[in-house]
Amino acid sequence: MTDALSQTLEPRCQEILRRTAIALKGRGVGVWEADARGRPRLLALSSAEDVAPVAADELEALLREVGELPAAGRPPRRWLASRLEGQRWCIAPVRTEPPQPPPAGVERRGPERLTLELAGVCIGLIERQLSEEPMAQFKAMVDSADDAVIGKTLDGVITSWNPAATRLYGYTAEEVIGKPIALLAPPDHIDELPRILERVRRGERIEHHETTRVRKDGARIEVSLSISPILDAQGRPVGATAIAYDVTARQQAEQQLAHGALHDALTDLPNRAYFVERVSQAQARVRRDPDYRFAVLFIDFDNFKAVNDGLGHAAGDRLLTEIAGRLRTCVRPGDVVARLGGDEFTLLLEEITGLPDAEHAARRIQASLVAPFMIENREIVATASIGVALSDPDYGQPQDLLRDADLAMYQAKEQGRARFQVFDVAMRDSAQARFGMEADLRNALERRELRLVFQPIVELQTGRVYGFEALLRWHRPKRGVILPPEFVPLAEQTGLIIPIGRWALQDACRQVRRWQDAFPTAGPVRASVNLSGKQLAHPGLVDDVRTAFQDAGLPPTCLALEISESVLMESVESSTDVLHQLRELKVELHIDDFGTGHSSLSSLPRFPLHAIKIDRSFVHRMGSRRNDVEIVRSIVELAGNLGLGVIAEGVETVTQRARLIAFGCALGQGYLFSKPLEAKAAAVMLAGPEEPGRRIA
Structure with missing residues (x-):
């Protein structure tokens, strides 16, 4: 620079400094210029109110202490900083456009690259500390944060990386700063990055965006991202800060909860809620597309209770798990097999052509159950009763379809089990009638609609009345007299048989006691009362029996309890225990309908x-x-060998009576002697002149 040019520019520089000083007034900032020896030539200072004022001569002395400028090639910023460290004023960087590092000042060199002069900005140390302390605090907060904090440019280049980010992703700051943020995204999530960056460029905040990222070791993790744009003084985005934390464990827990809410805990099959939702979706499709068809199969396993009772619930659960495995093999990829609860399963068959497809599926299920299951080293044969209901646009709710499939399943059970039945409307009518009967039966006791009738049991040789079998009758309003086969199964299914059976015991004991009091010469009149399977399994049965004869004042030897052969064999162990407790009460125990069940001769002595x-x-x-003649003869002989009495049911002809007497059968009952009688009519049979008791044939 020539002296003439310097003289020309000097006034302009002074004016610029003057204006700069005005602009910096009150901010504790100054501008300076020094020659090659550190002597100040131009100076403009201004102090903020919270910074102690500094006179120009103080700064001049400060700069003079610097001494000679550094040799060529030595950065003046570091040199000045080292010479001025700890002073009241220091040389501050002049801001330049990134990415160049900001220098301490502006340096002008001569032809030999010797420093000729310097210019820069000076800031009061107190002011500098006031501006740097919040930044230091902020950095400390970011470094100690539990969440990853990542800075990046608008192009997705990583500019900052805190320790939590290292813990989350596995990369150190040195490994990722300057790298694209795509480094953290798995291939199947790369496409979302441009959309996120575009939103940031528009100044949008992104909060709690859950996505998948990949760690340095290749492991996929689920993270929640909150991204905020970094704005300049004019409010324009110049970068972004992303806060991320790991939600993998939470998402896994949520997925497990969601899975558990829709799946059976024992078999891991879909549960009722899941199945109903899928049926609902299928019904909606039927309404949109008349050509679309589906079917629901309701599957219930026969005699499953015997497994639970005989082997325990753990074995029952094991059996259910293995059954579920076989059912899975019977369905196509688009079908749904579910467990509703207990031993009830359902199957949704979609995209079928009609009923033959559903029937084929039912047969396939039954075929899958042919091979026995090995449970606790025992072979268990499981059979299933299956109900089938086809889709129909008229179905209102998914439960309606399930109801009809359930009705068909019960129809299959009634027809012999181990088979399937297709629903028809008549089943629904029957179910509605059954529902009405159940409602009436619940009130029958209170309304005194239940009554006992008594059929005489006689000595076959003499015709003398030995006792009476008490039989239930239901006088149902507007329906007439209902016989036990029509309502007792319903009473057992609903549990009403317990209060009904308790009443029957009490009423029979009271009636026999009244007869004994009225006809003391008739001998020890006895009553036989039937017990159902539900009653035999009821824990209060023994107490009910004891209360019945004690309250009536009836000797227990005058009460006989009849249990069918099939009921006894449903659970031999538990039946035996209860029978022994009843035997201790001194009541008689008879096995009813012998020959029709499945008992073995070896089990009878038990x-x-x-x-x-x-x-x-x-x-x-x-x-x-x-x-049949030989069967009857064999039963009588068997009973005699076991020391048991024999009573023949259904004796209607003289020939039958004669043969039974010839075989050695002592007692019988049937229309040859009398039909079931009301209590008053039965009393007539006890009032005759013959003693002891009335001879009727």
């Missing part, structure tokens, strides 16, 4: 019985089938 009742079907066929 039961503490007093008598066997031969089923009426064998007695009826004695006149036409030689085999």
Whole structure:
């Protein structure tokens, strides 16, 4: 620079400094210029109110202490900083456009690259500390944060990285700063990055965006991102800060909860809620597309209770798990097999052509159950009753379809089990009638609609009345007299058999006691009362029996309890225990309908019985089938060998009576002697002149 040019520019520089000083007034900032020896030539200072004022001569002395400028090639910023460290004023960087590092000042060099002069900005140390302390605090907060804090440019280049980011992603700051943020995204999530950056460029905040990221070791993690744009003084985005934290464990827990809410805990099959939702979706499709068809199969396993009772609930659960595994093999990829609860399963068949497809699926399920299950080293054969209901646009709710499939399943059970049945409307009508009967039956006791009738049991040789079998009758309003086969199964299914059976015991004992009081010469009149399977399994049965004869004042030996052969064999162990407790009460125990069940001869001695009742079907066929004659003869002989009495049911002809007497059968009942009678009519049979008791044949 020539002296003439310097003289020309000097006034302009002074004016610029003057204006700069005005602009910086009150901000504790100054501008300076020094020659090659550190002597100030131009100076403009201004102090903020919270910074002690500094006179020009103080700064001049400060700069003179610097001494000679550094040799060529030595950065003046570092040199000046080292010479001025700890002074009241220091040389501050002049801001330049990134990415160049800001210098301490502006340096002008000569032809030999010797420093000729310097210019720069000076800031009071107190002011500088006031501006740097919040930044230091902020950095400390970011570094100690539990969440990853990542800075990046608008192009997605990482500019800052805190320790939590290292813990989350596995990369150190040195490994990622200057790298694209795409480094953290798995291939299947790369496409979302441009959309996120575009939103940041528009100045949008992104909060709690959950996505997938990948760690340095390749592990995928789920993170929640909150991204905020960094704005300049004019409010324009110049970068972004992302805060991220790991939500993998939370998402896994949520997924497990969601899975558990829609799946059965034991078998991991879909549960009722899931199944109903899928049926609802299928119904909606039927309404949109008349050609679309589906079917619902309702599956219930026969005699599953016997497994639970005989082997325990753990074995039952194991069986259900293995059943679920076989059912899975019977369905196509688009079908749904679910467990509703207990031993009830359902199957949704979609995209079928019609009923044959559903029937084929039912047969496939039954075929899958042919092979026995090995549970606790025992072979268990499981059979299933299946109900089938086809889709129909008229179905209102998914539960309607399930209801009809359930009705068809019960129809299959009633027809013999181990089979399937397709729903028809008549089943629904029958179910509605059953529902009405159940409602009426619940009120029958209170309304005194239930009554007992009594059929005489007689000595076959003498015709003397030995006792009476008490039989239930329901006088249902507007329906007439209802016989036990029509309502007792319903009473058992609903649990109403317990209060009804308790009443029958009490009423029979009271009636027999009244007869004994009225006809003391008639001998010890006895009553036989039937017990159902539900009653036998009821824990209060023994107390109910004891209360019945004690309250009536009836000797327990005058009360006989009849249990069918099939009921006894449903649970031999528990039945035996209860029968022994009843035997201790000194009541008699009879096995009813003998010959129709599945008991083995070896099991009979285990039961503490007093008598066997031969089923009426064998007695009826004695006149036409030689085999039945031999069966009756064998039963009588078996009972005699076991020390048991024999009562023949359904004796209707003189020939039948004669044969039974010839076989050694002592007691019988049937229309040959009397039909079931009301209590008053039965009393007539006890009032005759013969003693002890009335001879009726």
